[in-house]
Amino acid sequence: xxxxxxxxxxxxxxxxxxxxxxxxxxxxxRASVMGDLPKLHSRPIHHGWHVVLATAVPAxxxxxxxxxxxxxxxxxxxxxxxxxxxxxxxxxxxxRALLSExxxxxxxxxxxxxxxENVKTLAAALTGAGPSIDIATSDYEALANNLRDAxxxxxxxxxxxxxxxxxxxxxxxxxxxxxxxxxxxxLAVGGFFWAFGRIGAEFRARNVVERWIMGFLIFASTMAIxxxxxxxxxxxxxxxxxxxxxxxxxxLFGFDWSIAGDVVGQPExxxxxxxxxxxxxxxxxxxxxxxFVALIVAVPLGLMAAIYLSEFATARFRAWVKPALxxxxxxxxxxxxxxALVTVGPFLQAVVGTTIMPNTVSVITAGTVMGMMLVPFxxxxxxxxxxxxxxxxxxxxxxLGATKSETVTKVILPAxxxxxxxAIVLAASRAIGETMIVVxxxxxxxxxxxxxxxxxxxxxxxxxxxxxxxxxESSGFDSIDTLAVFALAxxxxxxxxxxxxLAQRIVAKYREQYx
Amino acid sequence: xxxxxxxxxxMSTQNDVKIxxxxxxxxxxxxxxxxxxxxxxxxxxxxxxxxxxGCGKSTFLRCLNRMNDTISICRVEGDILIDGEDIYDPRVDxxxxxxxxxMVFQKPNPxxxxxxxxxxxxxxxxxxxxxxxxxxxxxxxxxxxxxIWDEVKDRLHAPGTGLSGxxxxxxxxxxxxxxxxxVLLMDEPCSALDPIATAQVEELIDELRSDYTVVIVTxxxxxxxRVSQKxxxxxxxxxxxxxxTDKIFTNPEDPRTESYISGRIG
Ligand SMILES: Nc1ncnc2c1ncn2[C@@H]1O[C@H](COP(=O)(O)OP(=O)(O)OP(=O)(O)O)[C@@H](O)[C@H]1O
Ligand SMILES: [Mg+2]
Numbered sequence: 020x021x022x023x024x025x026x027x028x029x030x031x032x033x034x035x036x037x038x039x040x041x042x043x044x045x046x047x048x049r050a051s052v053m054g055d056l057p058k059l060h061s062r063p064i065h066h067g068w069h070v071v072l073a074t075a076v077p078a079x080x081x082x083x084x085x086x087x088x089x090x091x092x093x094x095x096x097x098x099x100x101x102x103x104x105x106x107x108x109x110x111x112x113x114x115r116a117l118l119s120e121x122x123x124x125x126x127x128x129x130x131x132x133x134x135x136e137n138v139k140t141l142a143a144a145l146t147g148a149g150p151s152i153d154i155a156t157s158d159y160e161a162l163a164n165n166l167r168d169a170x171x172x173x174x175x176x177x178x179x180x181x182x183x184x185x186x187x188x189x190x191x192x193x194x195x196x197x198x199x200x201x202x203x204x205x206l207a208v209g210g211f212f213w214a215f216g217r218i219g220a221e222f223r224a225r226n227v228v229e230r231w232i233m234g235f236l237i238f239a240s241t242m243a244i245x246x247x248x249x250x251x252x253x254x255x256x257x258x259x260x261x262x263x264x265x266x267x268x269x270x271l272f273g274f275d276w277s278i279a280g281d282v283v284g285q286p287e288x289x290x291x292x293x294x295x296x297x298x299x300x301x302x303x304x305x306x307x308x309x310x311f312v313a314l315i316v317a318v319p320l321g322l323m324a325a326i327y328l329s330e331f332a333t334a335r336f337r338a339w340v341k342p343a344l345x346x347x348x349x350x351x352x353x354x355x356x357x358x359a360l361v362t363v364g365p366f367l368q369a370v371v372g373t374t375i376m377p378n379t380v381s382v383i384t385a386g387t388v389m390g391m392m393l394v395p396f397x398x399x400x401x402x403x404x405x406x407x408x409x410x411x412x413x414x415x416x417x418x419l420g421a422t423k424s425e426t427v428t429k430v431i432l433p434a435x436x437x438x439x440x441x442a443i444v445l446a447a448s449r450a451i452g453e454t455m456i457v458v459x460x461x462x463x464x465x466x467x468x469x470x471x472x473x474x475x476x477x478x479x480x481x482x483x484x485x486x487x488x489x490x491x492e493s494s495g496f497d498s499i500d501t502l503a504v505f506a507l508a509x510x511x512x513x514x515x516x517x518x519x520x521l522a523q524r525i526v527a528k529y530r531e532q533y534x
Numbered sequence: 535x536x537x538x539x540x541x542x543x544x545m546s547t548q549n550d551v552k553i554x555x556x557x558x559x560x561x562x563x564x565x566x567x568x569x570x571x572x573x574x575x576x577x578x579x580x581x582x583x584x585x586x587x588g589c590g591k592s593t594f595l596r597c598l599n600r601m602n603d604t605i606s607i608c609r610v611e612g613d614i615l616i617d618g619e620d621i622y623d624p625r626v627d628x629x630x631x632x633x634x635x636x637m638v639f640q641k642p643n644p645x646x647x648x649x650x651x652x653x654x655x656x657x658x659x660x661x662x663x664x665x666x667x668x669x670x671x672x673x674x675x676x677x678x679x680x681x682i683w684d685e686v687k688d689r690l691h692a693p694g695t696g697l698s699g700x701x702x703x704x705x706x707x708x709x710x711x712x713x714x715x716x717v718l719l720m721d722e723p724c725s726a727l728d729p730i731a732t733a734q735v736e737e738l739i740d741e742l743r744s745d746y747t748v749v750i751v752t753x754x755x756x757x758x759x760r761v762s763q764k765x766x767x768x769x770x771x772x773x774x775x776x777x778x779t780d781k782i783f784t785n786p787e788d789p790r791t792e793s794y795i796s797g798r799i800g
Contacts, residue, residue: 333606334606409643411639411641411643412643412645412646413604414601414604414637414639414643415639415643415644415645415706415709416645416655417601417604417632418599418601418632418636418637418639418710419632419633419636419637419655419656419659419709419710419713420629420630420631420632420633420634420636420656420659420660420713421629421655421656421659422629425659429655429659430645430655433645433646433647434645434646
């Protein structure tokens with residue numbers, strides 16, 4: 020019995036029960052009217068699905084939530100059960116004397132946390148290694164080695180207190196891990212019989228099933244929104260910590276960026292300030308500079324491509340070029356980045372010379388290639404808005420003796436302008452958030468101060484710094500630099516969000532004109 | 535009423551032929567929409583095209599200012615002469631032709647610009663105004679001809695799209711008139727309008743006759759009878775009957791015309 024109540028087994032059982040329920044439910048619905056189907060309010064298949072839903076949905080929900088809840092419950096029981104008198108938790112007297120009251124409280128809390136983590140790791144190792152490991156030993160070093168040989172992680176030296184706590188935890192987890200599946204099993208069987216009992220000519224199974232389907236659809240459509248909210252929440256908390264640690268204005272209006280890896284709460288610079296210089300300005304500057312260059316490349320090219328395709332090109336040319344442009348839009352940005360790095364950069368350097376352009380990476384390198392990347396984006400969005408200008412506008416203009424190009428410049432473009440501006444703003448927001456091209460082509464300076472004006476010089480951008488710091492460029496995960504990265508992501512999120520909202524409003528306003 | 539139409543007819547017989555079509559065939563890809571149409575349209579006259587839906591009235595009308603050129607699958611054969619000049623001759627620029635042969639469409643289609651800019655659009659393109667004051671003059675004259683001046687003179691810089699349907703259509707007529715065309719083609723200009731606006735536009739068409747050659751497509755027999763001096767009846771791509779409006783409506787020669795105007799086909 021014990022081994023049966025595991026998550027995969029129960030999941031399988033629930034699914035099998037649901038399938039059986041479908042077949043039986045359908046059969047019973049037919050039988051309940053002796054095969055005279057029009058008498059049924061709902062078709063047999065709906066009755067079958069109703070049994071499936073009643074059997075599987077509550078059970079699977081319980082299984083799903085229990086696997087989260089289980090961890091929380093066992094953690095809190097573990098923490099509550101740690102004996103404060105364990106030798107593992109004591110701070111040596113000699114050290115104690117040197118520390119202030121507050122520091123002692125902090126250290127003790129930290130030690131407790133560390134101990135709890137070690138217990139959890141050990142419990143996981145014991146469970147993973149299985150019953151073949153001899154735990155009734157006092158040779159803890161040998162135990163650790165045995166566990167390691169079994170392919171498990173052992174993070175710290177095993178102590179008697181730790182082993183006891185780990186064994187307790189293991190037992191607790193075994194018990195907890197059966198509760199969820201047990202409830203799920205009961206719900207599945209109960210749901211099965213309940214739904215089965217309701218089958219009959221009168222029962223409106225179709226309505227119930229359709230409501231459930233609608234529920235699933237709503238769930239699917241809100242999932243993306245919920246994810247956005249979750250992302251925002253995950254980024255907001257560390258960002259706020261960072262702002263209060265480093266100072267919001269220091270960050271926003273700082274003109275220097277260099278990281279020193281100070282641990283949060285322990286500034287290592289002079290006057291109790293952080294040695295890391297985390298100013299947003301040079302990053303914002305680099306980002307905007309490159310995006311600007313990208314738009315200068317992308318907007319005219321994209322717009323002209325869109326005008327040509329929608330107003331002048333023959334149907335055959337259009338049939339070829341439009342899909343080609345769309346394929347270009349699907350090229351991964353890292354490929355553009357490589358192109359910038361190995362082709363465009365060296366080419367530009369050869370053209371302008373090494374005095375102006377000491378490196379192949381530069382604002383222009385990244386900007387032009389990003390511009391190329393945005394051409395299909397701009398052209399396909401503009402093409403859509405140009406096509407949505409009614410044919411009657413063209414006829415009206417041509418009927419007055421205007422040429423095609425007069426019609427385009429004097430009637431179609433002004434009419435489509437708000438939509439085109441919307442497309443440009445969307446392109447800008449993509450440029451600002453673009454990462455791979457700038458990582459490869461804008462330069463990887465780890466410290467900058469001030470704003471680089473030379474378009475052939477290297478700059479840092481918001482996204483390149485996020486990548487660099489999180490890849491562990493001389494900073495640990497507890498450093499102020501890592502927190503700063505969250506603040507960068509947070510700010511980036513709001514800049515692009517603002518741009519997207521702006522674009523949406525412009526485009527929506529434009530739509531109103533014609534509908 | 536009877537008197538005026540009789541004098542009109544007397545007048546119209548004196549008019550010269552403005553547009554002359556001979557053996558016109560129009561194809562959309564492989565579908566023939568116009569079959570061997572011959573017609574002579576007189577200057578300073580209102581000519582109405584009537585006929586059941588899909589018979590090719592719009593298609594033929596659009597041949598007269600080469601708007602069919604904008605439809606890639608459309609092919610026109612035969613001769614169409616305006617003032618004795620073949621408009622499908624390769625030396626003729628359709629853009630110049632359209633300045634001379636203006637068009638008003640079924641649905642009012644003002645540009646999303648101000649009322650003033652809508653009317654000034656053609657004159658600006660064709661360089662008809664020498665100065666700003668000149669342009670103001672042209673715009674005012676056109677709006678007066680379009681019988682809409684009084685309604686819009688206080689809001690010339692408001693968007694043309696903000697006018698009512700009837701006002702928009704009169705604005706479009708003013709816009710067409712502003713380029714000083716010689717011929718004005720109108721494809722069901724009143725189909726989107728209420729009776730009052732229709733009456734205004736009809737009155738306007740009657741006035742335009744003194745300076746322009748007007749060709750109007752309409753589904754309304756009454757309208758054709760009210761505004762036109764000549765009527766052409768199309769059926770399945772053929773020009774079945776063409777003659778004085780009075781005659782067509784009172785004493786048609788072809789049985790198809792008879793049954794159409796008495797409401798039996800269409
Ligand atoms: N753009 C086009 N492409 C293909 N066929 C067309 C096109 N325009 C018109 N036709 C065809 O040509 C024929 C004549 O159409 P046309 O629009 O001239 O008729 P109409 O007399 O104006 O009709 P209505 O009174 O309904 O406006 C129809 O059979 C129509 O299907
Ligand atoms: Mg028509």
